[in-house]
Amino acid sequence: MLGAAVAALARQSQVSRLLDTTPPVATDRALARMGGAFYLAGAIIAAGLVAWASEIAHRPIITALGTVVAALGALVLTEVVHLSPAGRRLMNIGGSTIISVVAVLAGPGTGSGALLWLFAFVPVDAFLFFAWRWALPMLGWTAVCSAIAVFAGGAASPAQWVAGMSVGCVVSVGIGWLVRAAAAAEQDPGTGMLRGRAFASAVAAQAEDADRTGFGFSLANVYLDTASDGLGPRPVSRTDVESHVRLLARRWQEAAPTGAVWGRVGAADFTLLWTAPTGLDEYLHTVLDLARPEFPAAIGVVDWQPGATALQLQAQALAAGDYSICAGGDQVTRAGLVGTQVAELRAALAAGQLLPHYQPIVDVATGRVRGAEALARWAHPDRGLLLPSDFIGLAEQSGLIDDLGDTILRQACRDAASWPQHKTLKISVNVSGDQLRRDDFPDRVLAHLRAAHLPAHQLVLEVTESTLAGDDPGAHEALRRLRAAGVQVAIDDFGTGWSNLTRLAALPVDVLKIDRAFVVDAGHDLRAQAMLDALFALAHRLGLRTVTEGIENHDQADVVTLSGAGEGQGWLYGRPVPAASFAASLRDSTD
Numbered sequence: 001m002l003g004a005a006v007a008a009l010a011r012q013s014q015v016s017r018l019l020d021t022t023p024p025v026a027t028d029r030a031l032a033r034m035g036g037a038f039y040l041a042g043a044i045i046a047a048g049l050v051a052w053a054s055e056i057a058h059r060p061i062i063t064a065l066g067t068v069v070a071a072l073g074a075l076v077l078t079e080v081v082h083l084s085p086a087g088r089r090l091m092n093i094g095g096s097t098i099i100s101v102v103a104v105l106a107g108p109g110t111g112s113g114a115l116l117w118l119f120a121f122v123p124v125d126a127f128l129f130f131a132w133r134w135a136l137p138m139l140g141w142t143a144v145c146s147a148i149a150v151f152a153g154g155a156a157s158p159a160q161w162v163a164g165m166s167v168g169c170v171v172s173v174g175i176g177w178l179v180r181a182a183a184a185a186e187q188d189p190g191t192g193m194l195r196g197r198a199f200a201s202a203v204a205a206q207a208e209d210a211d212r213t214g215f216g217f218s219l220a221n222v223y224l225d226t227a228s229d230g231l232g233p234r235p236v237s238r239t240d241v242e243s244h245v246r247l248l249a250r251r252w253q254e255a256a257p258t259g260a261v262w263g264r265v266g267a268a269d270f271t272l273l274w275t276a277p278t279g280l281d282e283y284l285h286t287v288l289d290l291a292r293p294e295f296p297a298a299i300g301v302v303d304w305q306p307g308a309t310a311l312q313l314q315a316q317a318l319a320a321g322d323y324s325i326c327a328g329g330d331q332v333t334r335a336g337l338v339g340t341q342v343a344e345l346r347a348a349l350a351a352g353q354l355l356p357h358y359q360p361i362v363d364v365a366t367g368r369v370r371g372a373e374a375l376a377r378w379a380h381p382d383r384g385l386l387l388p389s390d391f392i393g394l395a396e397q398s399g400l401i402d403d404l405g406d407t408i409l410r411q412a413c414r415d416a417a418s419w420p421q422h423k424t425l426k427i428s429v430n431v432s433g434d435q436l437r438r439d440d441f442p443d444r445v446l447a448h449l450r451a452a453h454l455p456a457h458q459l460v461l462e463v464t465e466s467t468l469a470g471d472d473p474g475a476h477e478a479l480r481r482l483r484a485a486g487v488q489v490a491i492d493d494f495g496t497g498w499s500n501l502t503r504l505a506a507l508p509v510d511v512l513k514i515d516r517a518f519v520v521d522a523g524h525d526l527r528a529q530a531m532l533d534a535l536f537a538l539a540h541r542l543g544l545r546t547v548t549e550g551i552e553n554h555d556q557a558d559v560v561t562l563s564g565a566g567e568g569q570g571w572l573y574g575r576p577v578p579a580a581s582f583a584a585s586l587r588d589s590t591d
Contacts, residue, residue, distance in 0.1 A: 029079075029209050031129050035091050036077025038121040042095070043070035046102060049114050057107040069098060079213060085258045089130070092138050096122045100145035108154035116156055116164065119146050123168055127176030139172055188264040190242065191249035199263030199271055204310040206273060216304040218280050219313050220272040221321040222287060224248075224295040225329055242267075244294055251290050256283065268295075271314070284332050298324035302335040327393030342398040345391060349403055353379045354391075356412050357576035360585075361428065361547055364561050364568040369586065371426030371460070373569065374412035375576045376404065396434070405435045406444065413452035413459065415579040420586045428460040428490060428547075433467040436475040442482050449487075456486030460511060464492050479508040490547070494535075504542065512539045514560075516550020516570070522559050529559070536564035 043066045050056055050063060075081040076091070083091060099118045106112035119142055126138035143165055150161040186198035194202060206217050226241050245268065252270075253262055260283070261273040274280045284299055291297040300320025302313050320335040327333070348354055356374035363370055378386035395401040409429050416427035435441055449456050461482065467475060479489050490511035514535060521528035539546045548560045551570030560568060574585070 029205065031088050032076055032079050032083070034125060034129065035083075035088060036073045036075070038125055039069050039073025039091070039095065040077060041073075042099070042118050042121055043067070043073060045118060046115060053109065053114065055107070055109040056112065058105040062102055062105055065098065065102060089134055089138075092122060092125055092130070093141055095125070096138075096142045096145040100149045103149035104153035106153070112149075112153060113156045113160075116146060116149060119164075120168060123172035124175060127172045128179055132176070135172075135176060139169065142168075190246045191262075191264055192253070193249060193270070194261065194263040196263065196265040199261070199265065199273070200310060200314070202261055202263075203273055203314065206275065207304065207308065207310045207313065210304050211306060215275075218274040218301055218303050219317045220274065220280075220284060220302075221300045221314075221317040222270040222272065223298045223321055223325060223329075224268040224270070224291060225298070225325075226268045226295050248291060248295065252287055255286050255290070271317070281332070288330060288332070292330070296330040298327075298329040299332040300324055300335065301332060323393060325393075326396050328389050341394055342400070345394055345398065345400055346403075348378060348380070349400065349407060353381070354404060354407055355379065355579070356408050356415070356429075357578055358415070358582040359569060359576040360574045360582070361426070361567050361569045362573045364548070364551070364557055364565050367573075369421075369425065370567055371428060371458075372416075372582060373428040373462070373576075374408055374415075374430075376408050376430075377576070396432070401432050401434050402438065405430075405432055409445065410448045410451075411579075413448045413454045415583075416458065417452040417454040419583055423455075423458075425586075426458050426460050426488070427454075428462050430492065431461045431463050433464075433475060436463065436467065436478050439474070442478050442485075445482060445487065446485055456482075457488065460488045460490050462490045462492040462513065465494060476508060483508055483510070493549070504538070509544065511545045511547060514546060514548045514565075519548060519550050519556050519560060519570075522556075522563070529563070532560070532563045540564065 046066050047063070047070075050059055050066070056062070072081075076083060096119065099115065099122070103112050103115045106115060122142045123135075123139050126135040126142075130138065146161060146165065150156050150158065156164075186195055187193065188195055193199075203219060210216050224245065226245065249262070249264070249270070256262065257276060257279065259275045261275075263271040263273070265271055274283075280301070284301070287299065288297050298321055300317045300323065302316040302320060304313065316335040320333045324331050324333040354376060357377045358372040358374060360369045361371045361373060362368060376388050376392075378391055380386050392401075392404075395404045409431075412427050412429050416425065419425055438444075445459070445461070446456070449459060461479075463475075463479070483489060488510040489508055490513050491507070491509050492513050493515045494512050512535070514532070518528060518532045518535070522532045536546060546566045548565045548568045549570065551557050551560065551568045551572050553572055556570075557568065557572060577585075
């Protein structure tokens with residue numbers, strides 16, 4: 001019973017989408033041009049029939065009505081008058097009504113019978129540009145209006161009306177099917193969205209239209225992180241991922257207003273053409289909300305600029321989307337703001353607004369402070385204290401990551417040299433792959449140590465697993481040089497990246513930082529506990545010092561202590577604080 005109900009709902013959903021899908025040719029510009037052209041052509045043809053057929057009655061009224069119709073058609077065709085979607089539907093329905101009125105006014109005869117051919121414009125317009133949900137009622141209204149013209153006005157015989165409507169229905173539905181079949185070749189079969197080339201054509205047409213009329217639009221690039229664990233920790237097949245992506249795409253389209261055009265340009269890459277004057281920001285936040293938690297989305301947006309080509313706009317939207325990805329995803333970035341943000345970050349570095357805060361690293365057995373990790377913070381004058389997730393991506397994208405890393409490293413060395421017990425405490429500083437790949441990086445590190453009078457063995461450089469995993473001889477050589485000078489190297493967040501234990505012994509590292517995920521699960525998961533025990537045992541056998549991250553309560557501290565942890569870090573021992581506060585806590589601990 002349940003399976004049948006689900007299947008019925010699925011069929012109902014498919015039927016609903018079929019009825020509501022608008023043909024891709026139905027752009028605002030095409031709607032205006034064809035609707036206006038049909039009105040103008042109909043008025044001209046009617047004027048010719050009135051002039052030719054002498055038996056047509058009420059000529060002045062019909063002529064006046066034709067003049068109004070021609071003027072309206074010209075205004076819509078030239079886009080002097082812009083109609084809403086509802087107005088455009090009303091224009092189609094009004095066409096049938098006007099033709100019926102004119103045919104009745106004309107009276108019986110061959111002239112009024114000839115006017116009935118104008119009804120052919122209406123269903124062609126309906127099935128070319130409107131969804132089935134609207135096209136079919138429009139065809140029905142055409143049948144009603146033509147019947148009134150035939151039976152009330154005597155414009156033709158009932159047999160002629162039946163024959164004409166039958167042929168008209170077949171031709172109109174055939175046109176509708178052909179339009180949709182042709183569009184299907186340009187649509188992604190799983191989502192109904194435009195494919196890359198078709199979407200690019202739509203953007204190009206919109207850009208041309210915007211340059212001519214001055215009415216702008218926006219373009220968004222949406223990237224889904226399908227590699228995240230939003231579908232659960234178990235391995236997920238490509239089929240499962242694609243099913244979820246298709247469902248999400250349908251939800252996006254259902255939530256989209258009229259005029260929004262979606263395109264699918266990759267397995268996890270989507271583009272959105274937005275022509276409405278307002279509402280984009282709210283809709284994009286809806287896109288983010290619908291994507292959570294399965295596939296976090298990163299969105300880049302660009303607004304139309306006069307003279308910009310479709311290719312340029314798409315490139316800018318893609319670049320803004322790349323920034324959103326680097327910043328951690330689940331956010332929207334506007335292309336015009338990236339340059340401003342880069343300038344702001346550069347000015348903040350020059351003004352000394354980016355400084356390290358320090359989180360203690362302690363001996364888990366005794367609770368004594370053994371060192372600290374320097375964590376970058378931006379003291380923003382308007383937005384308050386910003387975390388790395390708010391600016392690291394921007395620094396990487398803009399090439400300022402070297403300056404940022406150098407600023408934090410230099411200040412951390414100075415602060416550590418001024419602490420009480422500074423001869424025994426170690427200072428850990430995060431280093432990016434871009435920094436390591438610089439030829440002068442080892443020399444710069446050693447220069448900072450000399451300037452601060454800090455012994456090299458008290459500095460620990462933390463690098464991510466992915467940085468060490470790559471076959472980058474420059475990065476590995478830099479670490480070897482620094483280790484030879486006495487600097488220690490730590491693998492940060494061990495367990496979240498490649499975690500290749502077979503290479504661990506060969507890497508130039510001294511410290512293993514165990515990711516918080518092992519700590520969270522170890523208290524209630526025997527397998528996680530066994531993994532934690534094995535990691536500590538392996539580290540000890542390899543002569544590596546361990547620092548366990550994310551210890552937030554005493555139960556977790558007890559677990560890692562029993563497993564053989566050496567040092568720990570987390571909110572249980574202290575949150576990141578400014579240098580002065582950390583130094584004060586050290587003085588208090590020695591009193």
